[in-house]
Amino acid sequence: MITTLKQPTLRGYYGEFGGAFVPEMLFNNVEELRTNYLEIINSDSFKTEFDALLRDYVGRPTPLFEARRLSAKYGARIFLKREDLCHTGAHKINNTVGQIILAQRLGKTRIIAETGAGQHGVATATVCALVGLPCVVYMGAVDIARQAPNVARMRLLGAEVRPVHSGSKTLKDATNEAIRDWIANPVDTHYIIGSVVGPHPYPDLVARLQSVISEEIRTQLLAVTGSELPDCVVACVGGGSNAAGAFYHFLDEPTVRLVAVEAAGLGVHSGHSAATSVLGTPGVIHGSRTLLMQDRDGQITEPYSLSAGLDYPGIGPLHAYLGAVGRSEFVAATDAQALRAVGECARLEGIIPALETAHALAVLGDLNFKKTDVVVVNLSGRGDKDLDTYLKNMEGLEE
Amino acid sequence: MNRLQAVFQPQKKVLNMYFTAGYPALADTLPIARALVAAGADILEIGMPFSDPLADGPVIQGSSTAALANGMNLRVLFEQLRDLRQHLPTTPVLLMGYLNPVMQFGFEEFCRAAAEVGVDGLILPDLPLAEYQEFYADVFARHRLRPVFLVTPQTSEARIRQLDELSESFLYLVSGPGTTGGTAPTDTSSQTAYFERIAAMNLRNPRLIGFGIGTGSALARAWQHADGAIVGSALIQALATAKDAPAAAADFVRELRHSAEIPAV
Numbered sequence: 001m002i003t004t005l006k007q008p009t010l011r012g013y014y015g016e017f018g019g020a021f022v023p024e025m026l027f028n029n030v031e032e033l034r035t036n037y038l039e040i041i042n043s044d045s046f047k048t049e050f051d052a053l054l055r056d057y058v059g060r061p062t063p064l065f066e067a068r069r070l071s072a073k074y075g076a077r078i079f080l081k082r083e084d085l086c087h088t089g090a091h092k093i094n095n096t097v098g099q100i101i102l103a104q105r106l107g108k109t110r111i112i113a114e115t116g117a118g119q120h121g122v123a124t125a126t127v128c129a130l131v132g133l134p135c136v137v138y139m140g141a142v143d144i145a146r147q148a149p150n151v152a153r154m155r156l157l158g159a160e161v162r163p164v165h166s167g168s169k170t171l172k173d174a175t176n177e178a179i180r181d182w183i184a185n186p187v188d189t190h191y192i193i194g195s196v197v198g199p200h201p202y203p204d205l206v207a208r209l210q211s212v213i214s215e216e217i218r219t220q221l222l223a224v225t226g227s228e229l230p231d232c233v234v235a236c237v238g239g240g241s242n243a244a245g246a247f248y249h250f251l252d253e254p255t256v257r258l259v260a261v262e263a264a265g266l267g268v269h270s271g272h273s274a275a276t277s278v279l280g281t282p283g284v285i286h287g288s289r290t291l292l293m294q295d296r297d298g299q300i301t302e303p304y305s306l307s308a309g310l311d312y313p314g315i316g317p318l319h320a321y322l323g324a325v326g327r328s329e330f331v332a333a334t335d336a337q338a339l340r341a342v343g344e345c346a347r348l349e350g351i352i353p354a355l356e357t358a359h360a361l362a363v364l365g366d367l368n369f370k371k372t373d374v375v376v377v378n379l380s381g382r383g384d385k386d387l388d389t390y391l392k393n394m395e396g397l398e399e
Numbered sequence: 400m401n402r403l404q405a406v407f408q409p410q411k412k413v414l415n416m417y418f419t420a421g422y423p424a425l426a427d428t429l430p431i432a433r434a435l436v437a438a439g440a441d442i443l444e445i446g447m448p449f450s451d452p453l454a455d456g457p458v459i460q461g462s463s464t465a466a467l468a469n470g471m472n473l474r475v476l477f478e479q480l481r482d483l484r485q486h487l488p489t490t491p492v493l494l495m496g497y498l499n500p501v502m503q504f505g506f507e508e509f510c511r512a513a514a515e516v517g518v519d520g521l522i523l524p525d526l527p528l529a530e531y532q533e534f535y536a537d538v539f540a541r542h543r544l545r546p547v548f549l550v551t552p553q554t555s556e557a558r559i560r561q562l563d564e565l566s567e568s569f570l571y572l573v574s575g576p577g578t579t580g581g582t583a584p585t586d587t588s589s590q591t592a593y594f595e596r597i598a599a600m601n602l603r604n605p606r607l608i609g610f611g612i613g614t615g616s617a618l619a620r621a622w623q624h625a626d627g628a629i630v631g632s633a634l635i636q637a638l639a640t641a642k643d644a645p646a647a648a649a650d651f652v653r654e655l656r657h658s659a660e661i662p663a664v
């Protein structure tokens with residue numbers, strides 16, 4: 001058998017991580033998805049519809065841009081994979097386009113989603129508008145306050161945004177509430193999860209739908225550098241969907257270094273952090289066995305990051321596995337480092353990245369590149385939604 | 400005959416009361432358990448609080464958060480239950496909770512501690528059946544703990560038969576779609592059809608209906624269609640404002656039983 005790091009087992013395990021730890025109330029929903037997703041997304045008709053929407057609606061392929069001034073600064077050939085140029089401003093829509101087609105083929109008539117930064121909520125509201133399905137998005141009350149433009153966009157797109165007031169009022173709690181909605185609406189509703197988290201088959205489903213990112217990188221790099229393989233791919237990790245998409249077609253290419261960047265918040269050991277790979281231990285969150293931040297009693301603890309999209313106490317099981325077997329390396333960037341990277345990318349390249357994305361840019365100086373190294377940074381999203389935060393932190397954006 | 404088998408007698412309709420350990424005050428667990436039994440509860444289901452209880456509605460989420468803030472954890476709970484069997488020698492007692500705290504405690508350790516204080520069975524809704532069979536059934540059996548499995552309106556007949564085969568306690572019939580603490584539907588016809596469908600399967604195990612049973616009339620309906628009912632959120636609500644929580648728990652059970660036993664007009 002050919003070994004591959006991509007493919008979970010039949011029950012959804014990547015090594016010891018993954019699985020589907022759902023109560024009986026969700027068994028049928030998850031089982032329906034598990035038994036159908038591969039056949040549907042591998043069918044020719046799905047691929048035709050998905051590829052056409054990615055091209056004509058999302059605007060793919062997204063450019064692979066050689067960032068010359070960042071390259072000069074960091075002493076490597078740095079390319080930016082411009083997911084920020086996707087329709088709605090982030091990679092999230094690759095997944096929602098795929099899942100809305102899947103939902104229709106499963107005969108679902110109502111869509112729910114959770115969102116942190118609001119990018120996944122916007123991307124879900126967008127595809128629901130496109131196909132005319134009702135959409136409910138759960139969003140933590142704290143995130144509603146810090147990502148106001150995206151809340152307005154979702155409402156304009158016809159989605160109902162339901163504020164979540166439990167727990168830390170952020171992404172984890174929004175996910176709990178979306179799962180509870182699915183329990184209450186088991187027949188007609190499809191839950192579009194926004195990252196490579198949740199019970200099997202979601203991590204694999206979302207990774208496959210996002211894998212278009214690395215598929216394009218290979219083709220684009222070949223044209224520019226003469227090789228499909230970079231030396232290094234860097235991506236930020238909240239749940240891990242943009243990183244999974246950017247890593248996917250390089251997972252079985254051992255020469256490609258894969259760097260996953262987590263949010264250190266005020267500092268990894270400050271008590272205000274979302275650096276799950278360092279602070280987490282194995283446990284079960286949102287239906288999946290993975291690394292998560294918890295106390296010694298197994299209660300899930302509140303993460304912290306200035307960026308709403310990285311403010312999550314777990315990581316997808318694929319990433320927990322890649323880290324455990326040494327295939328990827330985890331590093332972390334603080335709020336302050338990310339803000340500095342926002343300013344730097346804006347001034348050097350004329351691109352204002354999302355705060356989540358800026359975490360990936362923030363570590364470029366720490367990775368000991370050689371001059372000849374070809375490095376791809378997944379520019380997962382644009383910063384429009386974060387302008388308010390940036391304006392409040394103008395000094396932090398300076399060098 | 401074990402306590403769980405003994406409680407189910409022909410013609411008898413049982414009342415299983417759920418409450419959250421360490422709520423409303425940390426030390427209330429055993430006093431509430433005793434008060435519930437004295438007032439007529441046949442089975443106790445003690446909730447082990449978790450920060451992210453996915454299958455629970457706002458009431459039990461709230462009691463869980465409060466219990467954690469009070470300092471409840473599994474070590475404290477087992478300590479509180481040390482004299483359980485001195486006070487309640489015959490009442491079946493189940494622990495209900497989510498997998499993660501149990502895993503962190505250590506699954507085998509947890510089962511040993513539960514068995515030591517005299518717990519009869521476990522309800523772990525997010526422990527998948529396939530995982531249970533492969534990894535945990537032996538551990539349960541080693542400590543003579545019985546699993547309780549949930550059945551929903553969506554559970555297939557084949558799966559219900561499989562769960563029935565694996566159970567030696569009762570099947571937990573979730574009354575309808577939704578988390579704990581909902582209310583009975585206004586149109587009960589499809590719910591009745593579901594209860595009757597399961598009743599007609601002639602299962603080995605008794606059936607208890609839970610979720611959204613909070614009034615005498617809902618309890619009476621559950622008793623009509625099954626061997627018993629499970630009541631939780633309504634009790635927790637009654638405890639929220641109580642000055643004397645054990646007394647309020649007893650009053651709640653007495654009133655509930657009383658109003659369920661009055662023939663419907």
Ligand SMILES: Cc1ncc(COP(=O)(O)O)c(C=O)c1O
Pocket residue numbers: 090091116117118119120194195196236237238239240241242243308309310354356357380381382
């Ligand atoms: C632009 C952007 N990048 C990254 C993320 C983090 O998610 P993931 O790790 O799934 O890519 C988000 C989430 O909201 C986002 O909006």
